[in-house]
Structure formats: structure tokens, C-alpha cells
Amino acid sequence: MLFSVIGHYSLIVGLFFGLVLVYFSAKNFRNPKLLDTKILSFTFLQFFLVVISFLCLVSSFVISDFSNETVFNNSHTTKPLFYKIAGTWGNHEGSLLLWLLVLTLFILIFLVRTKNQPNKYRILTLVFQQIIIIGFFVFLIKTSNPFNYIYPIPTEGLGLNPILQDPALAIHPPILYLGYVGSSIIFSSVLAATTLNFVSKKWASHIKKWALGSWIFLTLGILLGSIWAYYELGWGGFWFWDPVENVSLMPWLALTILLHCILVLEKKLILTSWVIILSISTFTLSMSGTFLVRSGILNSVHTFANDPERGLFILIFLFFLIFLSLFIFFFFHKTSKNNLVSFFWLSKETAIIINNWFMMYFLSVVLIGTIYPIFLDVLSSQKISVGPPFYHKLIIPFLIPFLLIMAIGPKLKWIKSKLDNRIYLISLLIVSILLSILIVKNFSSNFLINTILISSALYLFFITLGDFFNKKFKNLAQNTAHFGFSLLILSILFNSLFSSEIITNLKVGETYENTKAKIVFESISQKEEKNYKSIIGNFIVQDSKGKIENLSPELRIYNQPNIATSEADIKTTLLSDKFMVINIVQNQDFFNVRYQVKPFMLWIWLSVILISFGGMMSFIKKEYEK
């Protein structure tokens, strides 16, 4: 009760501060001395108010205050405390409040950390950021207020969807949002820099840190979601090309391209228009992601609400921001009479530009695959879905040149270069090809494409591995990230080539046997927990080499809401995962059993961690140099 009132009014006052800030900045634009006193303290106050509001919502969840509609809809007294807290952002209203929290936090950090930048630039960035913040305030208060009051007060809440009650998914949204919202600072800063004609090498090295920061969080956020999908959804895969996954991949791709463009800009002051356009698209894609997921257009686990008003609001707001940024881009951006003349084919920047084009292509494929079904539905009310084959067919062949250029590119110098150590490079290529023929030779289907694909991934692997021991090669951060990427592609390839699967229906006591494995369904046992009861199947699996493994997948039936979920049992080793999940079929004695052996599963996760670790190294390195 009390918390709801405080939280609600904090939001309103926070919105008021947003308006005051815009007014103040506009009025005192030519006299920027006020910045470090009044403007900074107002920004801090605004952030502080949102923190209070957020904490109020958390408290309402913790004490299970069901007079609050959001709490009533998404919580339950029997839920463990950890998930009561995580439930705060496990719903539409709370997650938007979290967006707002991060928005205000980031602009505060921005203002504090940029004291050596021109004041006009800082103020203008603040204004653009406040426009976004005000938009979110209005959206939150008008269409999705987390502090709505219900009367009479219910005695019990409706509970949180059990598949969201999971440690990985509890921290997945905050991490992902740090990445998404980090791109808002890049967006505001680019608009400010364009307006003031401030896009320079100095600006590039300052904004690079923001790009790196959001890129690291976005990478980790996607990783967490992917790990969760692997063990919770029961399909045994890590990426489904589901629209909700795609909307997080698109900003990631855009951000990766942007990061590489900024690197070129920092060194050579070319590609300025690219950097501007990419910064705008990264944030737009993050916003569209929120729009598509929250508006209920995409139906999936993440879709909390089917409220057209909300979707419409975000859509209008999104178009407003796009028009604003395009207007600024076309009116203020002056293409510098730059040094395109000093352009040579064989140089680092050419390699980066070519690979950026490939990534743009990947981005367009994912974009079209995600939004085409929506458009077709609106235009002709035909329902279609675009599945993994579409993406695989369009993306995989182009990975080959992409990987090769990624291997060679960092070896080149800026502006003009020639390839040193040709013998080394060519002999590594031959080794990679021979090795991959050896690996793939037992597989007759798609022999050629698999061989070439694995060769090019191995090539990148060997080259980056070699560079760790090369004293002349200094860029450790970049090399770590690229090495991680080669490991990722290799793990994914091996995983998809060498996975095996058995799906069968078994009664208790029955045995399934084929050439690869023998599965004995020993028994079932039951367990009673606070908010669910579970049926545990006990299986003994014997593989072709005679190795025995006990697996006990679980089936949980939650009481509030009444939903069954499968908890896979996964035995992870360094080289492969054994994965088993069971399901009950209604009115039958049979259990639906799915058993998979997935090689290199662990390495998929580790390589993504390695990729983001590369980002972190680059982030810290710049810090030291200053």
C-alpha cells in the first residue's frame, strides 16, 4: 500500500525533473557553467527517484502486497524469496521500470565521466537522453503503471510462470537491459556530436567505451538466455531462431559492426556516416526489440501482455525517435572532405569494411526472417513461420569468407599493407583443410560444405592461437575475442554434426535398445516441495562402449499457477553433454523420453564467455592508458 503510493509519486516527480532538465538545458545552453552544479544534481535526483520507485516495487513483491496489481498478477506467497525479487522484472511493468532505471543511471554516469569533454556536447547529449527518458516515464505512468491499485485486496496472488523461476533467467533481463539501454547513450551522444559537428577521433575513443560496455552486457545477456533455453525448454538446443531470440541478436550484430567502425574512425577518421547510422540503428533495434516483445506481436515466453495500446505507444515513440535522428543526420551531418584518396585494397580497414558488409547481410537476413511473417499477416492475413533452414541456408555459406577475412584482417596494417609470412599463412591453411577432411570424412552428406566450413573455422582458430605466442602482435583483447569466435563456430559445427538423439515412449520398467545406446526406465519417485510436486524418472543409460550413466529427469507440477515443466537432467563433461528430458502423456502409462548426446556443448558457453572477456580486456586497457 504505502510502497505503491511512494513508488507512484516518485515516478511522477521523476518525470517532472525530466521536463525541468530539458527546459534548463535549453535555456542555459549558451551558458554551460550551470552544468556541473544544477543540472548534475537534478539528474542525480531523477535517478534517485527512480531508484526509490524501483525499490518500492521490489519491497511490494517481497512482502507480497497484493493490493498492487502487478504483484497480484505475478507473485505468490509460497514463492521463494529470490524469485519474489526476480519477479519484479519478470513482468511487463517491472521490466519497463528497470529500463527506466538503467536509462537514468547511464546518463548520470555519462555526465560524471565526461568532465573533460566540451560542455555543449554534454548538455545536448543529456537533452536527447532526457527525451528518451521522458518517453519512457510517460509510457510507464500512462499505459503500464506498476503501482496500480486493486480493491478488494486479494488474499493470494496468481503466481509467476514456473519456467521463469530459474536463476539464469532471474538475472538475464537486467544484464540484457544494461546492453540494450547502453546503446541509448551511444544514440544520444551521436545525435549531439552530429549536431555540434563534433564527430572526431577524440569523440570516437570516448564513445568506444560505451559501445564496448553495452556490447559486453548484450553478449552475456544473450548467453544467459541461451543457456536457460537449453536446459529449461526441453528441446536440447541452444538457439532456435525464435523471433524473441532474433530481436536480441539484431542489436548485437549492429553493435558489433558499430564497434569495428568506431575502431576505424578512431584511427583514420573515415566512415563517420556509417558510425552515425549504425548508432541510430543499434538503439532503434533495441527499442524495436522491446516493442516487438512487449506489444504481444511475437508470442512466446517473454510476451507478458497483449495490450495494443502499449504497442501503439512504443511504435509512435519509436518513429518519432527515428525521424528526429534522420532529420539531424541529414541537416547537420557534413561529410568531411576526407582522405578516401589514400585507399588501398590490401589494408586493415578494407578487411573490416568487407566483414562489416557480411555482418550487415547477416543482420538483414535475421531482420527479414523476423518481421516478414508479421507483415504478411497484416497485409494478407496469411500465417506463416520462418524456421531455422531459412537462416542456415542464407548465413552458413557466407561464414566461410567471413572467417577467412577475420583470420587475415588483423594481420594487415592500416592504410596500405602487404602480407608478410606468406608461407606460414598458407601452410596453416593447408593443415586446416587436411585436418577438417579427417574430421568430416565419415559423413557423406554435405561433405564439401562441411569440410570448407570447418577448414575456415580451424584456420581462424590456428591463426589466433598462434598470435597468442607472437611477441610482435600486441592486440591481446581483439585476439581473445576472435579466438573465442573461432572456438564458438567450431563448437557449434561439431555439436550439430556429431549430436545424436533417441526419442521414444516408455512405461516404467521398460527398456529401449538400439545400436548406439540402451535406456532402462528403472522407476519413478515423487517429491513434494513448497510450491510444486515433482515426478522423477530414474533411468540407466548404457552407451555403445558399455559406459553406464544414471539420469534422473524431473517433471514438476507447480500449484500456482498450475503448470507442468520438465527439468532436464544434464551430465556435462569436458567433451560432451548427456541430456535427458521426460514428459507425461495424458491418460497414458507412457512417458515421452528424449535422450541426446551433445558434443562440445560446454565449449559453446565457454567460447561466448571468452568473446566477452576479449571485450572486457579492451575496456580495461583503454582505462589504463588514460
Added chain:
Amino acid sequence: MYGRKVKLRFLFVVLVLITLILTAFLVLKSLEENVVYFQSPSEIKALSELDKKKIRVGGMVKKNSISVNSSEINFIITDFKNEINVIYKGSVPNLFEEEKGVVAEGFLKDRNFLSATKILAKHDENYMPPEVKEALGEK
């Protein structure tokens, strides 16, 4: 003749155009081949000729229609006007139950018979695929 800069600009524009055309061509071609259409049992009954491509069928699992043996699951999808038999080898999602919404993806054997390759997961008892909602909307 033209300077180096003009030539470079020209080359750049040509490259952009080629990439765009190539992308559009590849994407459209691939879409044509890999898109899966959604149909209700009634729409399948009305088909003049059977499609060889993969389709999705959505509706309700008919009451008392699920039967299981060790290798496959049989059930009937209904939209309360027409129904279609489904044979499926594979794993089922948690909320696969009689009288609940379901989407099955697979190949049509004839107008009454679908050989499914995938049953789609739902994550919420209240959630119904929009396609199913629509297919059931006129009941």
C-alpha cells in the same frame, strides 16, 4: 579522364547495388522455399490439391483421441468443424493435453492425415497460439 576519387565513389556505389540485389535475390528465393504456412483442419479439407511442402496445422486436441505406443503418438486435431489425424514420432511439449490448443508441423499424407515432425511448445496454460485462437474463433 575521371579522378581516382570519382572512380572509387563509382565502384562503391556499384558494389552496394550488387550486394543489395544479391541479398534481395537470395532472401526471396530462400523465403519461397523455407516458409511454413499455417492452416486449420477446415482449410485443409478445402484444399484442391495437396501441398508437398511442410505445413503447420493448429487447433484443439480432440478429447480421448491421444493414443501412445512405444514409438509414436497418435491424436486428432479439431477446429470443431473438421478434424485431422496426426501421427507423430518425437518429443511432446509440457502442455500437450487433450482439449488444449496445439500446433503440429509436418507433411500432409492426404486430407485427413498429417505426419508430424514437430509439436510446438506452449509455455502457459492460458496462452493459445494466435493462429489457434483465430481458427477456433468462429466456433
